[in-house]
Ligand SMILES: Cc1cc2nc3c(=O)[nH]c(=O)nc-3n(C[C@H](O)[C@H](O)[C@H](O)COP(=O)(O)OP(=O)(O)OC[C@H]3O[C@@H](n4cnc5c(N)ncnc54)[C@H](O)[C@@H]3O)c2cc1C
Ligand code: FES
């Protein structure tokens with residue numbers, strides 16, 4: 001299990017990356033953390049003619065709060081998100097999600113740009129992108145465009161990216177301070193890809209839900225927003241009957257697959273269990289400062 | 292196609308200069324080019340942890356990294372821990388608690404421990420198991436490994452206090 005031969009380029013600027021991609025088109029592959037790409041190369045499921053290693057493009061590696069936006073450079077490592085003070089205090093839901101991504105030796109290399117571009121339907125960052133209304137900045141030699149997370153993920157391992165595109169930045173919208181949040185995942189072993197996960201951020205200052213965002217993964221072709229449930233809960237005070245209704249809606253609104261790991265029925269069941277936990281926890285955490 | 296790339300890298304404090312094919316994995320570079328066979332190879336797709344080494348201060352899978360990418364990097368492998376006569380505290384704890392049987396997983400376990408002992412509090416057994424969950428051992432049942440790591444974590448904590 002060794003990769004087929006390839007040419008190797010190690011550009012240091014975004015412009016150089018874009019010109020190499022423009023020249024080689026679908027013969028080229030971007031190499032970021034390599035945590036999804038290198039296994040595919042080792043198995044020879046992919047045989048690109050040239051690898052464009054972006055690990056030394058310093059301009060892609062940043063993490064900063066800009067008003068109510070968290071700006072994340074595409075090369076930001078999973079571990080940097082996990083250990084960031086800004087993430088811990090302003091976006092605890094993301095921190096909790098990162099703790100579920102693989103293991104430290106993989107988090108130290110894997111990047112947000114790589115995770116979104118790889119688009120595994122059971123990966124945490126694509127789900128966070130949906131939950132936090134990410135705006136994904138994409139460049140190619142022709143210019144820049146900004147893609148909403150809602151339009152970015154098309155199918156398992158398929159995004160709206162073209163071969164000559166480079167994700168440069170991901171902008172996540174920060175919930176107001178004091179918002180409630182929750183992230184619950186079911187996986188067979190710690191660090192494994194999940195069977196299913198659900199997450200939420202909620203504003204409910206006086207007990208009444210003013211705004212809520214809910215997302216799920218592992219239960220559909222792509223990570224999903226649970227708009228119908230959000231709609232149902234907005235403006236309401238949470239009670240048992242409302243939660244039961246949301247759980248039922250959650251189970252109905254997804255299209256899980258049966259695969260070697262879990263049946264569709266099992267995943268649908270988990271969807272209900274996790275939704276119940278997440279809504280209750282998120283509303284319960286409202287107004288409490290991050291740990 | 293097969294143009295070789297010159298790389299300079301520091302492994303366990305020693306500087307090496309070599310020419311490598313871009314497709315050479317860091318595992319093969321360490322084992323074949325440098326003769327450092329302590330770094331083991333299990334799955335070659337990131338799941339078993341046997342090949343874990345420290346690259347520029349963070350644990351990483353050597354099987355998911357190309358040698359060319361290590362140009363300018365500092366790498367630590369199991370050979371950089373103690374020697375047979377002077378084991379590191381972690382190695383000594385593994386010996387004392389029988390934390391290895393066949394030893395295949397041990398280099399990866401040790402290098403993961405070196406990293407997580409610095410990054411995480413490892414205050415209880417749950418945290419230790421979580422931190423080691425990316426390293427598979429087919430022999431020990433993990434119980435003894437967890438004990439060894441707990442001992443080192445506790446000792447380091449009391450030294451810091
Ligand atoms: C054992 C194991 C367990 C794992 N468990 C989990 C898990 O539980 N949850 C999870 O979410 N992930 C998991 N992962 C995957 C991990 O998170 C990867 O890091 C991530 O999916 C890919 O990021 P990367 O930076 O490594 O990308 P790479 O592997 O370098 O690239 C992945 C793909 O994205 C493209 N790409 C990379 N960067 C860009 C960019 N800036 N613009 C455009 N295209 C780009 C590449 O060309 C390639 O097609 C696991 C991986 C392993 C090996
Ligand atoms: S050989 Fe690298 S993780 Fe298994």
Ligand code: FES
Nearest residue numbers: 392394428429430
């Ligand atoms: S001691 Fe044999 S695999 Fe761990």
